[in-house]
Amino acid sequence: MKINPKIFKAYDIRGKEGQDLTPEFAKRLGGAYIVWLKEKINKNNPLVVVSHDVRELSLLLAKNLAKGMSMAGANVIFSGESSTSMYYFVVNITKADGGIMVTASHNPKGDNGFKICLAGAVTVGLGDGLEEIQNLMENETDFAGEDEGSVETKNFLSDYVNFLTRIEIDYKEKIIIDCANGAVGPIMEEVLRKLNLNAEKLFFNPDSNFPNHDPNPLKEGALNKLVVKVKESGAELGIAFDADGDRVFFIKKDGSLVGADVMAIILSRHFLQKQKGENIVLDLRMSREVLEEIKGGKGNAIISRVGHTFIKQAMRQNNAVFGAELSGHYYFRDFFFADGAIFAALLFLKIIGEGGKTLEEITHGLRNWEKSDEMNFKVENAPALIEKVKEKFKDGKQKEIDGLSVDYADWWFNLRASNTEPLVRLVVEAKNKETLKEKVGVLTSLILGV
Structure with missing residues (x-):
């Protein structure tokens, strides 16, 4: 055929x-x-x-x-x-x-x-x-x-729900859960039957038309309805799953997104408080503040190529307790070294329930560096471009785990080729907005040949 x-x-x-x-x-x-x-x-x-x-x-x-x-x-x-x-x-x-x-x-x-x-x-x-x-x-x-x-x-629905609900949660604040009309809805219905959560449901009914918003929560506008509901209802937290239920995102009461970098800090801190010396896997786009948190907590940060295949490999090879990707995938040794979105959401509720603080208090001050979104640029010859950028920034500390990463004292960037499209992807982070703006401008001009 x-x-x-x-x-x-x-x-x-x-x-x-x-x-x-x-x-x-x-x-x-x-x-x-x-x-x-x-x-x-x-x-x-x-x-x-x-x-x-x-x-x-x-x-x-x-x-x-x-x-x-x-x-x-x-x-x-x-x-x-x-x-x-x-x-x-x-x-x-x-x-x-x-x-x-x-x-x-x-x-x-x-x-x-x-x-x-x-x-x-x-x-x-x-x-x-x-x-x-x-x-x-x-x-x-x-x-x-x-x-x-x-x-x-x-x-296997009951087996899965029983496995998930072994996580003991004592969280009384109101939450809104958006299942995107995807595969998570029926699972979360059963999870909520077993857990005493003050939860309001959004788009739990599976629907192949995805009538309420894009199946990818990171698409522009996909989280708007959840944000509105969180604000209108006075909920403390919004939780959004993607259509196939392997990624999860969190919204604060003011409607802002709790970034994957912040989630990685919170979850890393949880595991390292239980056991020092644990290995934690991060995709190389994660904030340097996550690395500092892990180091300060007496853990070991393992830097991986982007993509669930590579994260899972690194998790197994290093017997890592936890792993995180910028895209909203969270991996756990207790979840077969795989990415478990509901597992991550329930564990997060357990952590904030035990902390005795509001979500705003827990997340306050965790991020001080300024970071760009991942930016995409259409190019014809990604390897040649990366070599050009490598030469331009040869005075920085360079690594080629996935594309090119270059570190300086007060900023860093990663430039890598897409695995599936004629694109390069760029992430830049700096200690302040001014430096971030300057370096994004320099790199953008270099990439576009301006």
């Missing part, structure tokens, strides 16, 4: 429902994955998990995916609709050899995709086997195994 090669991304497969991603594609993917997995783990009848999000064709794609897997000899646990974090949970508690989640993450309506993993929910992306699966799909004609496997449907 003809396959659009552009749908194979760095960490997953993403394309258009009904165009790039059809039932036939899903069935072939299932077969190719199992053929690849059998050789990878030397097992004839692997046990795998299939889950799916709330998008229009996700269930149909998941059923065809499971069919292709079973025809190739796998025993499939079909866990149905779930968030991505719940999918990671199921792969781990069933001790499955791998799995595939049908989801386009936080992409717009009309998109869909597949997140592929090995045992332990270890990501399979480009460089880890995804290109080999692509080659099998394009070249092999028959994936049928000698013995057809089975497909067993099983609901």
Whole structure:
């Protein structure tokens, strides 16, 4: 079959429902994955998990995916609709050899995709086997195994909710929870039944049209309705999940966003107060103030490339207690070294409930440096540009973990190429607004060739 090669991304497969991603594609993917997995783990009848999000064709794609897997000899646990974090949970508690989640993450309506993993929910992306699966799909004609496997449907919602609600929370303030009409809604419904939280619900009903706002909370305007509700109701806190439920964001009572840097400081402090010397993984875009917090708390900061594949690898390799990405992914050793959005939200409620302070008091003064958003620039030759910038700032302390990071005493920046688009991405942080503005201007002019 003809396959659009552009749908194979760095960490997953993403394309258009009904165009790039059809039932036939899903069935072939299932077969190719199992053929690849059998050789990878030397097992004839692997046990795998299939889950799916709330998008229009996700269930149909998941059923065809499971069919292709079973025809190739796998025993499939079909866990149905779930968030991505719940999918990671199921792969781990069933001790499955791998799995595939049908989801386009936080992409717009009309998109869909597949997140592929090995045992332990270890990501399979480009460089880890995804290109080999692509080659099998394009070249092999028959994936049928000698013995057809089975497909067993099983609901893990109660297991997941029981796992999450082991976190003991004593938080009485009013909160507003926005589930974005995505996969988290039904899970949070059950979580709220078990926890004594003063919570008001927004957009809990799964809807593939995402009628209330963009499925990505970081898109302009996506958090507006939550902000209005928080302000109108006098709530202390707003919580927003993305459509597939692996990222979470927090809104203060004044409507401002609690940035991922601040969340990383709060969560790092929590873990280091319990145990000094713990390893904590950060993506290299995180504020230098997070590094200082970890160092001051007698912890060890492990700097990682951007992307959940790399964060998870670093988490496992270093037995890290916690990990954070600027994009709102939070990872925990107690959540299988994976990103658990609801887990992060409940842990945060536990922390602020125990602190005896308001959210404003807890967050006050945690950030003093000034930081830019991540800025995107369209370029034709990213490697040449990065070399040019490297030469310009050769007097700084340079690292090339992911693109180019350059540190000075009172400012730093990271410039890296996108894995999926002809873009470079820039983050700049400085000790004051004036320096930030100056350095952003210098770098922008250099990037644009002005």
